[in-house]
Amino acid sequence: MATADAPPLLELTGISKSFGGVAALRDVDFTLRAGEIHGLVGENGAGKSTLMKIIAGVHSDFDGRMAIDGSEVRFRSARDALAAGIGMVHQELSIVPDLSVAENVYLGHQPVNRAGLIDWPAMMEGARAQLKSLGIDVDPGERIGSLPIGLQQLIELARVLFSGARIVILDEPTSALSPPEVQILFEVLRRLRASGRGIIFISHFLDDILSISDTVTIFRNGRRVVTHATQGIDKGWVIERMIGGGHEELEESYVGAISLHSRPDAPVVLSARGLTLGRAFADVSLDVRAGEVLGIYGFMGCGQLELARALFGKVHASSGTLAIGGETRRLANTTDAKRRGIAFVPESRRAMLFHHEPVFKNVSIAVLDRISRLFVRPAEERAIAKGHVDSLNIRPGSVDIPLGSLSGGNQQKVALAKWLTHPPKVLVLSEPTRGMDVGAKDDVVQIVRALRDRGMGVVVVSTEPETVLSLADRILVMKKGRIVREFASETISKDRLLEAA
Amino acid sequence: MTSPATESGSARRPSAMGRVLRNQMRNIAPFATLIVLLVFFAVASPSFASLDNASNILTQISVTGIIAVGLTFVILCAEIDLSVAAIANATGILVAYLTLQESYVNIPNVPLPGWAAILVSLIACAALGVVNAFGVTRIGIPSFIMTLAMMQIGAGICALLVRGQIAYAVPDLVTTLGSGSIGGVPWLVIVLAVFLLAGHLVLTYTRFGRYVFMVGGNREAAEYSGVNVKLIIGSVMVISAVCSGVAGMLGVAHFGSAQQNEFDSYLLDAIAAVVVGGTSLFGGRGGIGNTIVGLCVLGVLNNGLDHIQIDSFLKILIRGLILLAALVINVYAQRLREETAAG
Numbered sequence: 112m113a114t115a116d117a118p119p120l121l122e123l124t125g126i127s128k129s130f131g132g133v134a135a136l137r138d139v140d141f142t143l144r145a146g147e148i149h150g151l152v153g154e155n156g157a158g159k160s161t162l163m164k165i166i167a168g169v170h171s172d173f174d175g176r177m178a179i180d181g182s183e184v185r186f187r188s189a190r191d192a193l194a195a196g197i198g199m200v201h202q203e204l205s206i207v208p209d210l211s212v213a214e215n216v217y218l219g220h221q222p223v224n225r226a227g228l229i230d231w232p233a234m235m236e237g238a239r240a241q242l243k244s245l246g247i248d249v250d251p252g253e254r255i256g257s258l259p260i261g262l263q264q265l266i267e268l269a270r271v272l273f274s275g276a277r278i279v280i281l282d283e284p285t286s287a288l289s290p291p292e293v294q295i296l297f298e299v300l301r302r303l304r305a306s307g308r309g310i311i312f313i314s315h316f317l318d319d320i321l322s323i324s325d326t327v328t329i330f331r332n333g334r335r336v337v338t339h340a341t342q343g344i345d346k347g348w349v350i351e352r353m354i355g356g357g358h359e360e361l362e363e364s365y366v367g368a369i370s371l372h373s374r375p376d377a378p379v380v381l382s383a384r385g386l387t388l389g390r391a392f393a394d395v396s397l398d399v400r401a402g403e404v405l406g407i408y409g410f411m412g413c414g415q416l417e418l419a420r421a422l423f424g425k426v427h428a429s430s431g432t433l434a435i436g437g438e439t440r441r442l443a444n445t446t447d448a449k450r451r452g453i454a455f456v457p458e459s460r461r462a463m464l465f466h467h468e469p470v471f472k473n474v475s476i477a478v479l480d481r482i483s484r485l486f487v488r489p490a491e492e493r494a495i496a497k498g499h500v501d502s503l504n505i506r507p508g509s510v511d512i513p514l515g516s517l518s519g520g521n522q523q524k525v526a527l528a529k530w531l532t533h534p535p536k537v538l539v540l541s542e543p544t545r546g547m548d549v550g551a552k553d554d555v556v557q558i559v560r561a562l563r564d565r566g567m568g569v570v571v572v573s574t575e576p577e578t579v580l581s582l583a584d585r586i587l588v589m590k591k592g593r594i595v596r597e598f599a600s601e602t603i604s605k606d607r608l609l610e611a612a
Numbered sequence: 613m614t615s616p617a618t619e620s621g622s623a624r625r626p627s628a629m630g631r632v633l634r635n636q637m638r639n640i641a642p643f644a645t646l647i648v649l650l651v652f653f654a655v656a657s658p659s660f661a662s663l664d665n666a667s668n669i670l671t672q673i674s675v676t677g678i679i680a681v682g683l684t685f686v687i688l689c690a691e692i693d694l695s696v697a698a699i700a701n702a703t704g705i706l707v708a709y710l711t712l713q714e715s716y717v718n719i720p721n722v723p724l725p726g727w728a729a730i731l732v733s734l735i736a737c738a739a740l741g742v743v744n745a746f747g748v749t750r751i752g753i754p755s756f757i758m759t760l761a762m763m764q765i766g767a768g769i770c771a772l773l774v775r776g777q778i779a780y781a782v783p784d785l786v787t788t789l790g791s792g793s794i795g796g797v798p799w800l801v802i803v804l805a806v807f808l809l810a811g812h813l814v815l816t817y818t819r820f821g822r823y824v825f826m827v828g829g830n831r832e833a834a835e836y837s838g839v840n841v842k843l844i845i846g847s848v849m850v851i852s853a854v855c856s857g858v859a860g861m862l863g864v865a866h867f868g869s870a871q872q873n874e875f876d877s878y879l880l881d882a883i884a885a886v887v888v889g890g891t892s893l894f895g896g897r898g899g900i901g902n903t904i905v906g907l908c909v910l911g912v913l914n915n916g917l918d919h920i921q922i923d924s925f926l927k928i929l930i931r932g933l934i935l936l937a938a939l940v941i942n943v944y945a946q947r948l949r950e951e952t953a954a955g
Contacts (some may be wrong), residue, residue, distance in 0.1 A: 426837065462832045467896070468825075476826055476837040483819045496710030529837065 118181025120145045120309040121166070121197075121278055125176035128161055135161040136173075137333045143278065148300060150320035150341065151313045153330030153353055159313050162330075163280050166187040166311075167199045170191030179278075198276025202283040204267050208256030215255050216270050242269055245299050248510035261292030265299060272303070279303065280311045285319045297323050317346050329353055373585035373599035374403045379437070380568040381422065381453065381537045386431035391417035392592040395431070399537055399568040404559060406583025407572045408608055414592035416458065419541045419572045423455035424448035436536065449477070454535035456526045458542035458572075463526045466515035470505075470525060471496035473514050477529040486606045499528035503558060520551025527558055538562060539570045544578050556581055576608045628657050638890035638897065638945035642905045642938070644887075649909060653916035660919045666857040667798070673911035674800040675700075675863040675875075677903075679882040682855025685848040687886050688815070688828045690895025691748065691755040693852045697879035698766025699740050700860030701872070705770050706871035707733040707786060707861045708779035726783030732856065732859060740766065741853025745846030755849070763879075770872045779870040782861065783916045790865020800862055807855065812900035823847060828895025880935075885910050888938040894946055911936075 121143040128136040136158045143149050152161050164170045166177070168186030176183055178445035179195055187194045206215050214221070214442045216238040224230040238251035246569060247265050255263055264284060281300075285293045294480050300310055300323060314320050321326060325581060328338040329352045377400040386395040399405050409415045420426045422433070424442030432439050435451045448455070454477075457463050464473050475482070475492035482491055497509040503524045505517070514525060524541065530538060543559065544552040560584055563569050571582045579586055586603065586610040588596040596611040615755035633640070654661040660840025679696045686693045711722045724732065740762060747758040782790070789799045817820035827834045827844045835841045859878075864870040889906025913934060917927045 164614055345831070423836075444840060444842070445835050445838050446840040446843075454838075455836060457836055462830075463836050465826060465829045465896075468829060472822070476822075476834070476839065477821050479822060480838075485818050485819065487819055487822050 112336075115368055118178070119143060120147075120180065122178045122181075123166070124176050124178075126162065126165060126173060126177070128165060128170060128173040134333050136165075139175075139330075139333075141269060141328065141335065141336045142338075143311060145277075145307045145309055146304050147326060148312055148324045149308045150318065150324030150327040151311055151330070152320055152327060152349060154314075157330035158333040159330050160282075161333075163199070163282065163311070163313065166192070166422055193276075194276055196277040197280070198271035198274060198278070199280040200264065200268050200282065200284060204260075204263055205407055206255050206263055206267055210255060210392065211252050212242075212249055212255050212258070212266055213251035214243060215266055216251070216273060218270060221272075230405070241273055242266065245269055245272075245302060246295075247299070259292070261288045261295065264288070265296065268299065270463075272308075276308075278309045278311070280313070282313050283315065284312070285314060285316050293319060314392075317349055321346060321349070369580050369604075370602045371584055371586065371598055371600055373514050374400055375599070377401050377403055380435070381570075382434045383433070384432050385421070386418070386421060386428040386433070388414075388417055388421060388428045392421075392589070395589075395592075395594055397587060397594065400569055401536070401568050402563055402566045403584045404569040404571055404582050406579035406586040407570065407589055408576060408579040408586055409574065409589030413589045415572045415574075415589050416541060418589070419455065419457075419539050419570070422448075422537070422539050422570065423453055425455070427538060449535075450592070452536035453539065454530040454537070455539045456523075456541065458544065458545060460519065460522050460526060464514050464522060467513055469511045470500065470514055470517070471510040473525050474499055474510070474529045474532075478532045481533055495532050496528070499525075499531060503528055504554065518551075520547045520554070523547060523551065523555060524558070527555070531562075534562065534565065534567055537568045537570065539572070541572045542574070542578070543571060543582075545573075545575065552581075580608065628913055634948045637948050638892065638942065639902065641941045641945070642692065642888055642890045642902065645938075646905055646909045646912065649912045649916060653912065653919060657916070657919035660916055665915065665919075667669070667796075667801075668799045669908075669911040669915045670804075671798050671807060672868075673885075673907045674798070674804040675859050675866060676881045676885055676910070677804045677907050678859035678862070678877055679856050679878060680885040680903050680907060681807045681843055681900065682852035683882050683886050684811060684891060684898070685815070685824055686755070686831060686852045687883075687891050687893065688824050688895055688898060689845055690828045690831070691845060691848065693744065693755065693759045693849065693884075694879060695740070695744065695759040695762035695766055696852060696856040696882055697875040697877075698763040698770070699737050699853050699856040700863060700878060701875040702766040702769040702773075702860070703733050703737040703857035704782075704860035704864035704874065705773050705779065705870045706736055707781050708864055709773045711779075711781045713779050713781050717781075719774055719779055721779070722879045726785060729783050730785060730861070734857060735852050737857025737860070738850055740857075742846075744853060745849040748849060748857035750844035753775075754794050755845075767872070774871060776872070780868065782865050782870070783909055785863045786861050790862040791868070796808075800866060803858075803862060807858075808900055808904060811903075812850050815899050819849070820844070825896055828892075828897075830896070837941075851924075881910060884931075884935050884938070887942055888935065890942065890945070892946055893939075893942055908939075 119142045123139065123141040126136055126139040127134065139158065139162060141162065151159050155335065161170065165173050167198070168189040168191050171185070171187050178184065184195060186195065207218065213234045217234050222230040222233045222237065235251045242251070243248055245265065247269070249258070249262060255266060268279070282295060288296060299430040303310060311319060312324055324341045326338060327341050327344065327349065329349060330351060341601070379398045379399050381399040382397065384396050387393045395418055397405070407415050407418070419424060421428045424445050424447055433442065435453070471493045474496040478495065479487065482488060493510050499505070500508055500510055505521050505524050505528070514522060517525065540559070544555050547555065559569055559571070571579060573579050586608065587594050588597040588608065668785065679700060683693055683696055709719065710732055711726070712723035713721055744759055744762050747753045748755045758861065789803055791797045815824060823834070823839050823844045824907055825894050826839060827841050840848045860875065863875060867874065869947060885906040886903050887893060887906065889902035889904070889911050891902045913931065917930065
């Protein structure tokens with residue numbers, strides 16, 4: 112670690128930033144030293160992303176001062192920040208899947224030969240050497256899209272470093288990675304630390320933060336709660352400061368064990384036998400029972416997203432059968448699935464909702480065929496939507512404002528609300544609480560439980576163990592497209608779940 | 613380092629008024645264009661601002677307008693139909709082909725009773741629309757390419773039927789609607805008004821219309837909401853083809869002849885009318901109201917340029933520039949909306 116009197120690599124003092132009168136950051140101090148991995152935790156909306164966007168030059172309009180190596184800077188754009196040696200690896204990778212590894216590493220500054228053409232041999236060699244220095248052994252000529260997601264991420268990291276970044280911001284880098292991939296990433300990060308770079312590691316995965324970082328800073332409600340050396344603190348300590356007390360149930364789902372209450376004698380509302388779809392999933396058999404929440408857990412890319420879509424008729428399994436209420440049939444399309452009483456909420460709200468349309472149209476779209484034969488009836492649509500908005504506590508309470516002006520958690524509730532007017536027999540939820548703050552998560556948990564208690568069969572597909580543990584009565588674990596384990600009527604903890612996957 | 617950031621930050625925050633203006637940009641800009649053009653031509657040419665000329669303009673935009681109604685549905689779904697003019701031409705020729713021609717017309721045609729000729733023609737244009745729909749939704753050909761092929765197929769049908777000749781006679785009903793008038797109002801204008809009204813009612817008040825907007829607004833979300841997206845897209849392709857077919861039949865009566873390449877300029881005009889009016893090229897925004905304004909802009913422009921002393925070859929260039937300006941506004945309006953929604 113650098114000596115105490117050398118100026119820190121990055122220093123922010125008294126940073127405040129507000130959006131339209133709402134304070135996102137209040138008088139925040141933050142220091143990153145060379146050769147340090149600095150973990151950043153906090154619930155969604157706590158201010159982590161805003162701070163990172165200020166550092167990365169996305170928000171140029173803020174109060175307070177920022178200094179690199181002791182000299183004050185103020186970025187006007189992301190390009191300024193990049194030029195000053197700040198690089199960011201986003202959760203959504205910005206690689207070009209159809210280009211080779213080398214082209215991706217050199218994206219934007221390919222070496223050229225004398226004729227002004229791309230110098231392919233130099234690019235291939237350079238990329239190979241660059242990746243090798245990070246301990247990554249991969250053919251630079253390979254199409255990047257065909258590599259595992261973990262490798263793609265490392266290659267993106269390599270690109271950021273290649274552009275000269277001394278400060279690297281990683282946003283949720285482990286969310287899509289399997290444990291071995293996480294270990295490889297950590298190995299790379301340790302090398303970067305040793306080379307004197309400063310790394311900011313933002314994550315919801317506290318275990319990951321605690322195992323890799325040197326220092327942890329905790330945010331809550333736009334304020335920095337505490338900065339502490341990672342040594343000597345544990346998860347409970349962090350959660351306590353993140354949440355600020357009063358959320359015992361969710362805290363339990365974070366750390367403790369929960370007992371599952373499956374209902375083996377309840378009627379089967381949806382069953383799959385030997386479902387197979389190309390490389391996505393194979394030989395999946397499962398039963399969804401009325402009044403039971405079936406959790407399907409697996410790491411990103413294990414085929415669970417495709418499986419969920421197959422249950423809703425969005426994609427078609429190449430073999431295997433689906434039976435709905437005991438009757439075997441093939442779902443022609445999503446309309447067919449809806450008619451048969453199956454509903455689906457995908458993991459991406461963008462893919463589910465109409466951002467420019469008012470809330471009531473977002474709610475009514477799924478039931479238009481029931482409430483209107485030929486002509487639409489906006490008054491009834493508004494009344495239905497208003498009922499859901501009130502009962503689900505969606506804010507703001509108006510049904511005429513565009514959906515896009517709602518917060519993420521409220522949007523997710525709208526996505527659920529659209530299926531509640533005429534409750535389906537089976538509700539398939541993909542990542543129902545991803546990217547939500549604790550309060551909104553809690554609301555979703557309550558809604559799902561209420562639906563289950565009314566006799567709905569619910570399927571919850573997620574890559575987050577907490578989500579599955581807090582919702583499910585029975586859990587299937589998926590691994591590389593297959594169901595490898597079932598947990599029913601027993602006590603289970605996060606470690607056992609992770610172990611199974 | 614001094615920073616004016618905080619001050620400019622509050623100054624840059626859009627007022628409620630500004631927000632409304634940004635949101636309504638796609639509706640305001642075409643309307644403002646129309647007003648400017650009207651004032652300009654009224655001042656520049658004394659013969660422009662007369663009741664007779666207003667009637668002229670309406671008649672001139674009628675055939676384009678009927679095509680544009682169908683095209684509005686397609687563009688609202690974020691698709692495109694490049695075959696509208698070819699289908700109009702083919703249907704117009706077909707209805708003449710099925711009508712008894714004068715003996716000097718050298719076409720081996722198949723005369724049917726008037727109602728049968730009209731019915732067969734309507735079925736034929738709907739069938740071409742079904743082929744478009746099938747190609748786009750079942751096979752998965754992008755509509756741009758599928759309808760490009762259909763454009764050629766339509767031209768081929770025209771060529772085969774008239775073999776370079778010109779037919780004149782069409783069924784009486786078509787002749788009346790295409791070139792007659794009642795109480796001084798051309799039937800053609802009345803038909804246009806009926807199509808515009810019907811299109812507006814369907815888009816605004818029916819479930820199908822709502823689905824059209826939702827599919828155009830976010831196709832994936834519509835599918836995840838259980839909307840039969842392929843059915844909706846297929847339907848708009850057929851609606852577009854039928855509108856084109858009707859326009860083609862009436863156009864033939866209006867021009868007084870049925871021949872190849874008669875409707876070639878109508879493709880661009882119809883697309884221009886929809887887009888100039890402010891219906892989003894990305895789907896989900898706009899409607900018949902926009903198309904009406906777009907039609908008027910186009911009609912006033914085409915007609916007004918005839919009233920002032922201007923090189924007739926320059927007219928073509930001016931039309932192109934106006935269309936380009938409309939496209940710029942269309943895309944810009946989309947961006948403004950997205951920024952407003954995000955902020």
